[in-house]
Amino acid sequence: MENKDILENDYHGHPNYKAVFGSLVALFAISVVADLMKGTLGNGLALTIIFATAFIKFFLVVANFMHLKFEPVKFLWLPIFTMFAVFVFLILVYPDVSIIELKVSKW
């Protein structure tokens, strides 16, 4: 396929980028406000809001700006497997990190 054919025959659609950007800015504002109101909301709730908005922003960018929602379903194994591998890394490394404090206290 020639380069010009790739552009003209591309199959993915185009979301409303301005609306997606507006949503990203709103989510960012929510996370900053949650941080400023940590004293009122409590640390746990504030951090939950902050990281929840981070994940929503992540999915908005990946699905809309990176057009992942228009890609073949079979292709999704690549990003899903990569993220799964990162979480497996977390679980496998956890035993090493969990004993660190014990080692430190024996010094």
Added chain:
Amino acid sequence: MATMTHTQPSIEQMPKGRLALWILIAGEVAIFGGFIMSYILYRLRLSDWGPQTVHTVVWAGALNTMVLLTSSFTIVEAHAAAIKKDLKNVAKYMNITLILGVVFLIVKGYEYNMKFSHHLSLTSPSLLTGTDMAAHIGSLYWSYYFIMTGLHATHVIIGMIAIFMVKLQAQKGHALHRVELAGLYWHMVDLIWIFLFPLLYLAK
């Protein structure tokens, strides 16, 4: 003009350049994901880790987040302009993305300068000379901070070089499909910062 297909596209229809970029992005997710996961583990397990975050400057991190979110928007608008073969807007939006990249690096440079002036660096030798274990953990924290943000900034620079090189061709109407590819890489840079900002600046 790009049109939606009415049937589910196959992976064979996927442009090879786009597939290659996604494979690259998967590798980057593994690298930064590993850093972020091990940072989270240390943050949860070591009581002396969290207090180091007081030295991060929230307003600088917030400004950089807005800069990167806006640059993600401008590069995707450049892609939309490339589809329509609107060369003037392709160049305009790519130029704005580059300018925002420079702003990000300037703010990051200011932050690094502030850290260095407080003797906080990749190895923080002033912390390592102490016998207090909290100081050693602090030194490890700053190693993580500078490696994660430094590696991210390196990716920003590489992304800017790629966008500039693609822009040189695209503004003449050549290789317009590469605008999306450069944009994909730039969005990945933004995605990494979407997680670095709350981890390093907000989770205090």
